Structure formats: structure tokens, C-alpha cells
Amino acid sequence: MNGVGLVLNFDTILVILAASLFGIFVGAVPGLTATMAVALLVPLTFYMDTIPAIAAIVTTSAMAIFAGDIPGTYLNIPGTPASAAYVGESHALAKKGRAREALGINLVCSVFGGIFGTIILIVVAQSLAEVALKFSAFEYFWLAVLGLSCSIFISVGSRTKAFLSLLFGVLLSTVGLDMMSGAPRFTFGVPDLMAGINFIPVMIGMFALNELMSYYGSKSEKKTISVVDKDSVFHNVPRHVKRYWRNMVRGSSIGTMIGALPGAGADIAAWISYGVGKGRSKDSSKYGTGNIEGIVDASSANNSGISGAWVPALVFGIPGDSITAIVIGVLYMKGMNPGPTIFMDGSGLIYALFIVFILANLMMLPIGYMAIRLSKLFILTPSRVLMPIILCFCIVGAFAINNSVVDIWLMLIVGLVAYLLAVNDFPMAPAILGLVLGSVVENNFMSAMLRTGGDLTSFFARPISAGLGIAVILLWCSPLLIKAYRYQKRKSERASA
Amino acid sequence: MRDVFAGIGFMIAGIVTIITAQQFPTLPSLQYGPSLFPSLVGGGFCIGGAVLTLNSLWQRRKAAAQEVQDDPTLATSPPEKMGWAMVLPPIAIVFYILASDYLGAMLTITIIMFLLMLLRKTKIYVALITSVVMSSAIYFIFSHYLLIPLPQGVLLGGSLPWIS
Numbered sequence: 001m002n003g004v005g006l007v008l009n010f011d012t013i014l015v016i017l018a019a020s021l022f023g024i025f026v027g028a029v030p031g032l033t034a035t036m037a038v039a040l041l042v043p044l045t046f047y048m049d050t051i052p053a054i055a056a057i058v059t060t061s062a063m064a065i066f067a068g069d070i071p072g073t074y075l076n077i078p079g080t081p082a083s084a085a086y087v088g089e090s091h092a093l094a095k096k097g098r099a100r101e102a103l104g105i106n107l108v109c110s111v112f113g114g115i116f117g118t119i120i121l122i123v124v125a126q127s128l129a130e131v132a133l134k135f136s137a138f139e140y141f142w143l144a145v146l147g148l149s150c151s152i153f154i155s156v157g158s159r160t161k162a163f164l165s166l167l168f169g170v171l172l173s174t175v176g177l178d179m180m181s182g183a184p185r186f187t188f189g190v191p192d193l194m195a196g197i198n199f200i201p202v203m204i205g206m207f208a209l210n211e212l213m214s215y216y217g218s219k220s221e222k223k224t225i226s227v228v229d230k231d232s233v234f235h236n237v238p239r240h241v242k243r244y245w246r247n248m249v250r251g252s253s254i255g256t257m258i259g260a261l262p263g264a265g266a267d268i269a270a271w272i273s274y275g276v277g278k279g280r281s282k283d284s285s286k287y288g289t290g291n292i293e294g295i296v297d298a299s300s301a302n303n304s305g306i307s308g309a310w311v312p313a314l315v316f317g318i319p320g321d322s323i324t325a326i327v328i329g330v331l332y333m334k335g336m337n338p339g340p341t342i343f344m345d346g347s348g349l350i351y352a353l354f355i356v357f358i359l360a361n362l363m364m365l366p367i368g369y370m371a372i373r374l375s376k377l378f379i380l381t382p383s384r385v386l387m388p389i390i391l392c393f394c395i396v397g398a399f400a401i402n403n404s405v406v407d408i409w410l411m412l413i414v415g416l417v418a419y420l421l422a423v424n425d426f427p428m429a430p431a432i433l434g435l436v437l438g439s440v441v442e443n444n445f446m447s448a449m450l451r452t453g454g455d456l457t458s459f460f461a462r463p464i465s466a467g468l469g470i471a472v473i474l475l476w477c478s479p480l481l482i483k484a485y486r487y488q489k490r491k492s493e494r495a496s497a
Numbered sequence: 498m499r500d501v502f503a504g505i506g507f508m509i510a511g512i513v514t515i516i517t518a519q520q521f522p523t524l525p526s527l528q529y530g531p532s533l534f535p536s537l538v539g540g541g542f543c544i545g546g547a548v549l550t551l552n553s554l555w556q557r558r559k560a561a562a563q564e565v566q567d568d569p570t571l572a573t574s575p576p577e578k579m580g581w582a583m584v585l586p587p588i589a590i591v592f593y594i595l596a597s598d599y600l601g602a603m604l605t606i607t608i609i610m611f612l613l614m615l616l617r618k619t620k621i622y623v624a625l626i627t628s629v630v631m632s633s634a635i636y637f638i639f640s641h642y643l644l645i646p647l648p649q650g651v652l653l654g655g656s657l658p659w660i661s
Contacts, residue, residue, distance in 0.1 A: 047643045160552065164507055164545040171514065171538045178531035183522045185531055209586060217583030384617035385624075389631045391586050391613065392606040395593050396635055400645045405594055412590045419583070424503050442534045454528035 006051045006352035007359065015052040016059050016356070020363055023060035024371045027067025028378035029386060030077040031215055034064035034266070034306075035322045039203040040390070042326060043397035046200070050334045051352050057330065058353075059360040061323050065266050065302050066110040066368055071379045073099050073106070079379075082266035082302040085274040092290030097231060100372060104233040105240050105292055106299045107368040109248055113300035114361035116252035117259065117307025121314075122354050125343070128315045132340035137451070138459055140316070141444040142468035144437045147318040149475050151263025151430040156271075159479075161426045168417070169434020172197050173442070180446050192406040199329040199435070201398040201411035206432060207322070208394050209415030210422055215387050217423075233372050240292050247277060247296040255301030259308025262437075263429050265321030266302040266309075273301030307357060314338055314350070318437065325432045498557070504550030511542025585613060601650020602640075607632040 006012070019041070026037035037060050045053035068080030072087035073094045093102040135143070148166060155162040175186045176196030187193040241248070251273045258269035277297030278287050287294050309320025310327075317338040319325035331338050336349075343350050371378065398411040422428060452458040460466040474481075518535035589609045597605045610628035615621065639645040 044638075044643070158549075160545050160548050164542065164549070167538050167541045167545065171535070174535050174538070178521070181522060181524050181531050183531045185521060185535060186517065209590075212586045213583045216585045217580040219580070382619070384619050385614055385627055387617075388610040388613035388628070389635075391589060392610055392632065393635060395590055396602065396606065396639050396645075396647065399647070400639055400643060403646055408590060408594055412587055416587060424499050426503075438534075446529065449529055 004351075004355060006348055007055070007355045011049075012052045012055055012356075015048065016055050016360060016363065019056040019059040020063050020360070020367045023063030024067045024367060025378060025381075026060070027064030027079050028070045028371065028375065029381055029383070030071045030075065030079050030379070031211060031383060032386075032390075033080045033207065033211065034061050034068070034082065035326070036207045036211055037061070037064045038323050038326050039200075039207045040393060040397065042200050042203065042330060043400045045330055046333065046401060050331075050336060050349065051356070053330060053334065054327070054353055055356040055360070057323070057327055058356050059363070061306050062110075062114050062303060062360050063364060063367065065306055066107060066364055067371060067378070069103060069106040069110075069299065070371065070375045073102050074375060074379060080267075082270050082305075084267065085270040085302075086295050086298040088288055089291050089294045092288070093292075093295075096290060098290070100231045100233045101236050102290075102292075102295060103372045103375070104235075104237050105295055107233075107365065107372065108237050108241065109251070109296050109299040110303040110368070111361050111364050112248050113252045113255055113303035113305075114307055114364065115358060116249070116300070117256045117304035118354065118357040118361065120256045120304075121307050121311055121357070125311050125315050128311070129340040129343040132315050133344075135316075135340075135464070136462075137444040137448040138462055138465040139468060141441060141448060141459065142465055142472060143316055143318055144440040144444065146468060146472050146475070147262035147312070148430075148433060148437050148441070149472055150261050151433045153475060153478070154261055154264040154268065155427045155430060156268065157425055157427060161424075162430045165421060165426045165428065166430035166434040168421070169431035169436075170438035170441075172202065172414075172431075172435050173438030179443055180450070190406060192402070192404055196439075197435070198401060198407055198410065199326075199333075200401050201407040202414045202435060203326055203329070203432070204394050204398050205411040205413070205415035206418040206428055208390065209411060210418040210428070212387055212391055212394070213415065213419045214422065215383060233369055240296070244293055244296045247293060248300045251277065251297040251300035252304040255304035256308035256311075258301070259305030260311045260320050262312060262318055262320055263433055264305075265323065265429065266305040269305030269308075270298040270302040274298040303361075310357075314342060314353075315340060317440065319433060322429050322432045325436045328436055498553075500553035501550050504546040504548070504553065507542045507546030507549065511539040511546060514539030514542060582616070585616065589613065597648045597650065599651050601652060602647035603632055603636040604650060604652065606635060 022041070023034075023037055026032045026040075027034060038057055041056055041060055045056055048056065064080055065082050068078055068083035069090060071077050071079040072083040073090040076087055076091040078084040078087045090099075090102040090106065093099065148170075152159055152162045152166060171186075173196075175193055177184055177187075177194050184194060192198075254273045254276060255266070255269040258264050258272055259266065274294055274297055277294055278284050281287070281293055283291075283293075305321070306323065309324045312318040312320050313324035313328055315338075317328060319328050328338055336342070394411065395408060398407045399405065401407055418428060418431070421431070448458065449455075460469055515536050518532040518539060521530065521532040521535070523530035523532065593602075593605050593609060596608075600608070607628050610632055611624050614624035614628060636647060640647050
């Protein structure tokens with residue numbers, strides 16, 4: 001009951017409403033991602049109470065992921081990377097004059113996926129938290145290592161690049177006074193760096209400045225909408241839901257699971273769910289020509305992934321994607337350490353959070369409907385006007401956290417490095433996970449070693465710790481194991497032939 | 498080719514990290530000192546960088562050998578284009594850091610917005626109105642609502658109305 005009171009007050013509702021509009025806008029403008037929306041929001045949430053701050057982030061991310069479908073449908077340009085998997089389908093429908101129908105089913109699937117993911121979050125997180133209560137430094141060490149390893153092995157593209165990107169994040173996490181000896185590391189005599197790298201300027205640099213630089217590095221864009229949309233948004237939705245409800249459930253389940261894995265967010269969830277849907281479909285030949293089925297699978301998956309990412313973030317403090325990585329940073333700033341105790345401290349905060357999730361997803365229906373009707377307004381907003389405003393917001397936002405110019409420099413340097421990495425196809429998600437989890441790994445390692453007098457075997461002495469350790473080792477050996485398996489298979493095939 | 502440079506860059510960064518980490522003090526009572534994790538990261542940079550470089554060189558050789566066999570004119574890949582304008586945001590940030598103490602935050606961000614909009618061929622009156630309105634809005638939100646002491650600037654002498 002406590003939680004309801006925390007959410008249902010004028011301020012929080014107002015924040016949710018404003019965040020919805022902000023999220024829809026950022027999501028619907030091509031080139032601005034959901035992560036960027038959240039990174040831009042953080043300087044503002046810094047000055048809010050915990051519940052409105054979290055509500056703003058939850059609402060913004062959910063809305064942005066849906067709204068990414070709008071330019072995808074009209075322009076064939078995904079508004080956020082999470083919509084990339086199925087822009088082909090929705091744009092093909094739009095060309096047939098069914099743009100609003102496509103967006104209508106997108107919207108309903110997004111809402112369904114979001115609520116599905118939230119229910120899983122409510123059910124699973126609570127019971128996981130009871131297990132997590134038994135964890136000590138050994139288990140948290142392995143859990144963080146597992147999270148870091150996942151982010152390498154799940155990432156799309158080169159694993160070497162994901163590995164290097166991760167190490168860049170870990171290196172940033174070592175800046176500041178060492179926990180054990182108090183010795184300054186990589187502070188270069190700058191007093192502001194003693195307490196460690198400030199998280200928010202890094203996020204703004206990595207996700208906003210980096211995108212701004214790619215925008216200015218690219219040729220100027222011309223956005224024109226050539227499709228007609230005279231159809232109705234919700235008219236055909238009941239029919240599609242009745243036909244494809246299994247896809248909605250399957251997409252949402254896949255999305256929640258993928259979202260919960262560290263380093264894999266809504267975009268990967270959508271790709272995988274789309275792939276699974278295509279593989280299992282009866283008429284997979286229709287994929288790519290404007291198939292509602294593909295949209296249903298992937299659109300449920302990306303929104304449920306957003307909710308799923310909160311499971312490990314809340315229970316273990318291990319972010320499931322880059323958005324929850326930011327959230328963990330915000331929680332720490334508010335003096336609230338994510339972990340099992342969050343579920344038991346009786347503050348009602350966790351229930352307030354669940355209510356926010358449900359509320360945000362339900363509000364997506366009316367606000368999303370409005371956004372679909374007004375979509376032209378959003379996607380024709382010229383980037384040339386928008387980008388300079390975002391840049392100035394970044395500068396002032398980075399400064400605002402500590403009222404320090406050092407943070408603006410930090411944003412600039414990290415943004416430059418992130419841009420160089422991104423144009424060379426290095427993924428960014430491992431870097432941000434490295435920054436969040438790097439210190440978790442190091443601090444837990446050091447305190448475990450202090451407790452056991454430097455005995456490395458102690459990491460395998462407790463059952464859960466040993467289990468997690470073996471999981472990490474297996475994950476690292478998996479490419480080798482898969483190779484060996486394929487080699488054996490080929491050998492036996494050749495022998496039989 | 499870019500991967501080769503990126504790999505070499507990471508290897509250099511790795512060596513610098515390791516050398517810097519060796520200068521961190523160690524405590525005799527601790528088996529693992531503050532230099533452990535930075536050194537591991539440095540080592541990882543070296544290994545990852547080496548793998549990246551060698552992989553890229555190996556693939557280039559393979560691709561070159563194949564292409565020369567197929568069609569010798571295609572052996573060189575076209576250079577990738579990267580717009581020079583990507584330096585604009587960093588320059589704008591440095592300009593803000595240097596100029597905001599004198600011009601004040603509000604005037605500085607107005608100038609940045611206005612110039613960046615014009616560079617991308619926004620109509621001049623649109624650019625002027627948007628940059629003035631938006632910079633006032635940002636300044637107002639941060640200084641009045643969030644109480645951030647944004648630089649007022651010597652030029653205006655603290656004459657802006659909403660800050661005491």
C-alpha cells in the first residue's frame with residue numbers, strides 16, 4: 001500500500017506524463033536512441049526524488065522503444081536500434097497504405113510486451129532476491145564476471161572488439177582513489193577525479209556526444225514521407241491479436257530473457273525474436289513483404305526486453321542493458337544500493353517501482369495513439385535544428401552534476417574515444433557495463449582476498465560461488481567447445497560417407 | 498586497414514597503462530595491490546590489440562590474394578569517407594569551456610546553437626528564434642529550477658533577472 005502512495009501523487013504523475021512525451025519524441029526522431037534519451041534525462045533526475053526519477057527513466061525508455069517504430073514505418077529508418085529488426089516489414093505495409101494498421105499492432109504488442117516483462121520482473125525478482133541474500137563477496141565477484149563475459153559473447157560482431165570495448169570501461173572504473181590502499185590511480189593530479197570517474201558525463205559522452213558527432217560526420221538528410229495513411233489505427237488489431245497471440249507471448253518471453261542477460265538489450269531481443277518467429281512461421285516466405293507476424297514477434301520482444309533488463313539490475317546490481325546501467329548509477333547517487341535488500345527494507349519503493357512500470361506501459365496506449373496520429377510532426381522535425389539544442393543540453397547537463405568544468409572535459413574526452421570506437425564497429429554496451437561492473441569485480445575480489453589471506457581457491461570453496469565460477473569458465477570455453485563439436489561431427493560424417 | 502591501427506593503438510595504450518600501474522604504491526600486508534586490475538586491463542589491451550591487428554592483416558592478405566586472382570583492379574578498396582564536420586560538436590564544447598566565463602552560459606549556448614544551425618543551412622530567422630528561445634529555456638530550467646550556478650559571465654555582469 002505504501003508503494004501506491006509513493007506513485008499516485010501529483011508530482012510523480014506529472015513527471016510520468018512529461019517523460020512519456022519526451023520519450024515519444026526522442027524515439028520518433030531518427031538518430032536519437034532510447035539510451036540517449038535516458039542519458040539526457042539523468043542530469044534532471046539527479047534533482048528529483050527517487051520515485052519520480054526512476055519513473056521518468058522507466059517511462060522514457062518504454063515510450064522511446066515504441067516510438068522508434070514510427071519513423072521505421074514511414075521512412076524505413078528505425079527511430080531507435082531496437083526497431084531495426086522489423087522496419088522492412090512495417091515499411092512494406094506502409095507502402096501498401098496500411099501504415100497506421102502496422103503502428104497500431106506495434107503499439108498493442110509493445111504494451112503487451114512491456115506488461116508481460118513487468119509481470120515476470122515482479123514474480124522472478126522477488127524470489128531471486130531471497131537467493132541473493134545468501135550471496136557474499138565471492139558470489140558477487142563471479143556474478144559480475146559472468147555479466148561482463150555475457151556482454152562479450154552476446155554482442156553482435158567481433159568479440160575481440162567487444163572485449164576491448166569492455167576493458168576500456170573497466171579502465172575508466174579504476175580511476176580514483178584505490179579502495180584498499182587509498183592510492184590515487186590515473187587521476188593526473190586532478191582533484192575532481194579522486195572520487196572516481198563521474199558516471200553521468202561518461203554516459204552523456206558515450207551515448208549523446210558520440211551520436212551528435214556521427215550526425216555531423218554524415219551527409220545532410222532529407223526526410224520526405226511519400227506514403228498515404230488513411231487507414232484506422234486500432235480497427236484490425238483485435239483480428240491480428242486473435243490470430244497471433246502465441247507470437248506475442250513467445251516474443252515477450254524471448255524478449256524478457258534476452259533483456260535479463262547483461263549486455264543484451266532491446267535491440268538484440270528484437271533481432272532474435274524476429275529470427276525465431278521467421279524460423280517457426282508457417283508462411284515464412286511472406287517475411288520481408290509486410291508481414292504482421294514478424295512485427296508482432298519483434299515488437300513484443302523489444303519492450304519486454306526493457307522490463308527484463310531490470311531483473312538482474314534490481315536483484316544483483318548487474319545491469320541487463322545500457323539503460324539499466326544508467327539506472328544503477330542513478331540509484332547509487334541517490335544512496336540506494338541495488339541488491340536483494342531493496343526488496344526487504346519495507347520502504348515500499350520496490351512496489352512503487354512495479355506500479356510505475358505498469359502505469360507507464362498502460363499510458364503508452366493513449367499517448368502512443370496520439371503519437372501515431374501526429375507522427376508526421378515528430379519525424380519531420382529537422383535534425384539540423386534539434387542537434388545543436390541537444391549539444392547545448394549535454395554541455396549544461398554534464399556541468400550540472402558537480403558544477404564542475406572537469407565533467408565537461410570528461411564528457412568531451414569520453415565522447416571522442418567512443419566516437420572513434422563506434423565508427424570502427426566497436427560495440428558500446430560492453431564499455432558501459434565495464435564501467436559499472438569493473439569496480440564491483442575489483443572491490444569484491446579485494447575484500448574476498450582480504451578475508452581469506454589471498455587464497456585464490458576460496459573462489460571455488462562455496463557451492464553457489466563454485467557453480468557460478470564454472471559457468472564463467474564454460475562460457476569462455478564455449479567457442480572452443482563448439483568448434484570441437486563441429487569438427488567431431490564433420491569427422492564422423494566423413495567417416496560414414 | 499583501420500582495424501590494424503586500432504589494434505596498434507590498443508597495444509600502445511596497454512603498455513602505457515601497465516607502466517603507469519607499476520608506479521602505484523604497494524602495501525606489504527596486501528597480496529594484491531592497487532596495480533593488479535589496471536595491469537590486467539593493460540595486458541588485455543595488448544592481447545586484444547594484437548589479435549585485432551593480426552586478424553585484420555591476415556584477412557587483408559587473404560582478400561588481396563583472392564581479388565588479385567579474380568580481378569587485379571579491385572585489389573585496393575575505396576577509401577572510407579568521414580565528414581570533417583564531425584569535429585563541430587567537440588569544437589563547440591571547447592568554445593563553451595573557454596568562453597562561458599566571459600560571455601556567460603546563456604549567451605555562449607545561444608551562439609553555439611545559432612552557428613551550428615546555420616552551418617546546416619537552417620533559415621536564418623528560424624535559427625535565431627529557436628536558439629534564443631531554447632537557450633533561454635535551458636538556462637532558466639538549470640539555473641532557476643535546479644539552482645545550478647551556471648556561469649553568468651563578466652560581459653553581462655550578472656544582470657540576468659532570475660538569479661540573485
